[in-house]
Amino acid sequence: MTAKTREPQYQAALDIANDDGLTRLGLMTNQVWHDDPRRLAILLARYKFVAKMLSGAKNVLEVGCADAFGTRIVQQEVEWVTAVDFDPVFVADAEWRRRGRCRPPSTTCFADHFQPDSLIASTAPTRLT
DSSP: OOOOSSSSGGHHHHHHHHHHHHHHOOHHHHHHHOHHHHHHHHHHHHHHHHHHHHTTTTTTEEEEEESTTTTHHTTTSOOOOOESSSSSSHHHHHHHHHTTTTTTTSEEEEEEEOOOHHHSOOOOSSSSS
16 A cells, blocks of 8 residues: 555655655765755756756756766756766766656766767767856
């Protein structure tokens, strides 16, 4: 038997948790949350601002994404986001959280080790963040 919330408008939150699990903060985002939660609000507001500026772009490159937690905000407004960072620990964390969780499926986020040769070989983004 599945648990039900007392108020039906909140059932969707429980359904997502049951179907997809709870979303985990990224490594950097977790530290920000512990050190200064207001800073997390500012960080997400910046991503929202950038997302509106890039709305409708086909390819966006985010260099120095760290855990790429805010990248999903930009992802909602563009077709494709490539998020790169030179630290493999952050890249692995971003990839772990990304797997199967990027919505809608037509937009994808990707994190990789920053290697200039791989950027030259890939499709150049229309705008940089």
